[in-house]
Amino acid sequence: MAFQGVKGTRDFYPDVMRLRNWISDAWRRVSLRNGFEEYDSPIFEYLDLFTAKSGQEIAEQLFSLTDRGGRNLAIRPEITPALARMVNARINALPRPIKWFSVPRLCRAENPQKGRLREFFQWNIDIIGSDDVLADAECVFVAVDFLREVGLSPTEVQVRIGSRPLTVAALRGCGVGDDAIDKALAVLDKRAKISDQEFLDAARKIGMDDAQVQAIMRFQDCAGVAELRRAVAGAEGAGEACDKLERLMACLQAMGAGDYCTLDLRVVRGLAYYTGVVYEVFDTGQDLRAIAGGGRYDNLLAVLGGPQVGATGFGMGDVVLGILLEERGKLPETLKAASLDVFVIDDRPELAELVFQTVGALRRAGRAADFSYKRQNVGKQLKEANKRGARQAVIIKSADLVALKDLATGEQAEMSMTEFQEKYCSLVPKP
RNA sequence: GUGGAUGUAGCUCAGUUGGCAGAGCAUCGGGUUGUGGUCUCGAGGGUCGCGGGUUCAAAUCCCGUCAUCCACCCCA
Structure with missing residues (x-):
């Protein structure tokens, strides 16, 4: 064969295209019935837009290019910075809360493996302009609404919900210094994937002692908000974070999504910009990487030159989702012809x-x-x-x-x- | 960037000790004297990933290389 497709990309022959459309149609249908409006952004942006949010090291994961005028550009690896840019530009004119969704095609120069490619589609749901935990609850509800729509039951998928500020408060509460917090969060984020011993070793490496590790593990293993309150009693900011988490879980219960949601303080999320509730959607088989992930990011608009405005949302990629739907036999027969x-x-x-x-x-x-x-x-x-x-x-x-x-x-x-x-x-x- | 596995027809895969390149599905054409799906016969389709080496002879053995998959790193 003279030419082949680029590493990590897919060709969408008609039979596969039907599947892609079936998924994106469901994404749109669910978004619209939850009161979200669709937007889109250019497929490339100034490189700075992406490095401003996530730091210089992220540049390695970008497909970047220089145009004929010498401008440094990059293909979008996520749409959230562009969303923030668009919203910032009209922040005083847009009625709030801003409930927008998109199904962008994204590219990341990562090494392809199961559930991860270099080009993919990602459903994004975001609410901007509200600090209320109701906005977080609504985003989680939309994710659940979709999971149910495509036939995934609570025994097959679960949204695991954690809290960044609460985790930070717990770390401070057991004596972890401010300078070590980010490193500690990164270690905590890995805990679900590694053994207790490996976790212990990793925690020691960043200077936590055994008592601290035990304390933080007890905190992460709390099963309910009441138990959490006792575990972080007295830590600064912990009470408020517990209140929010409690309200979030109550809202989800009231909306009829409670059976899909679990409190799980082991969910921390990789990057630093989350400021509140964080969550990930997992298959209960635990075979796959996260199907979706999100949380509250109240500082992003300000970081990109806008005002301090609350924001929360999640992203769901088509690759892992497609594998799960295929494995669980959720794809309709009629798609095949x-x-x-x-x-x-x-x-x-x-x-x-x-x-x-x-x-x-x-x-x-x-x-x-x-x-x-x-x-x-x-x-x-x-x-x-x-x-x-x-x-x-x-x-x-x-x-x-x-x-x-x-x-x-x-x-x-x-x-x-x-x-x-x-x-x-x-x-x-x-x- | 690191490690492991795999590359033979569009797809899924056989191919013995080195001895003429194979099957099923799919595609195309014909038949059942004209109402389909499941029947039947036939055809097309391969630089055996690529390059080199060993040999009378290589899909098969050796070296290199590329690609894909899986895992690590990372994960917005």
Whole structure:
């Protein structure tokens, strides 16, 4: 083969494209019914936009380029900075809360492996302009609403919810110094993936003593808010963080998403900019990496030159999700074949002209109609109709007689051409 | 960047000790004398990832290289 696709990218042949559309249609449907509006941003931005948020080291993971005017650009690895840029530009004109969603195509120059590619799609749900934990609850609800929509049950997936400020308060409470907090968070974030011994070793490496590690593990293992309150009693800011977490869980319960959600203080999230509640969606089989992740990021707009405005949201990639849906058999059968409303067939080659007329009329009326390029016997044409995934076949028997055949049941009814046209070639009403 | 595995038809894979390149599915064409899906016959399709070496002879053995997958690092 002379050329192949670039490492970490996918070709979307029609059968795969149907799957991609099925997922993104569900993302849009769920977003809209939860009151979110769609936006999009350019596929490349100034490099600075991305490095400002996440630091210089992130530049290695970017596909960057220099344009002919010498500008340093990069293909977007996430859409949140662009969202912040767009919102900042109209922050005084946009009614709040700003509830926006997007399904951007993103690129990251990472090493491809299971569930991670260099080009992918990511559903983003964000609420900007509210400090209320209700906004966090609503984002989590949207994620749950989607999971339920595609047939994933609470026994198959769970949203694990933690809190950055509470974790920070717990760390301070057991004597971890300010300078070590970020490093400690990074170690805590790994805990779910490593053994207790490895965790202990990693914690020692950044200067935590055994008593501190034991204390923080007790904190992370708390199963309910009441237990948490006791574990962090007295730590600065802990009370407020507990209140918020409690309210969040209560809201989710009230909205009917409680069975999908678990309190889990082991969820910390990798990067530094989260300022409140954080959460990740996992499959309960634990085989895959996180399906989605998000949380509150109240400083991002300010970091990008805007005002201090509360923001919260999550992202869900198509790659891990696709693997999970496939493994759990959640993809609908009908996705596997192309679909067509009607296939028009002639009884004799002389009727070809009527086939073209009929196909034209059906299509103008809004129906998906097709026909064979070859004038051959009825059996062959039906075979083609079947292969094309048509629901019905119209067999034109003469200028005034047609037979309408249901290809699933085999039932067939004859009618006059006039009756057929009245029934099937008048405009299909728009939903 | 590091480690492991795998590269044979569009796909999934056989290929014995080195001895003519194979199957199923898919595609295309024909048949069942003209109403399909499951039947039947046939055809096309391969630089055996690529380059070198050993050999009378390499898909097979050796060296190199590239690609893919899996894991580590990282994960917005």
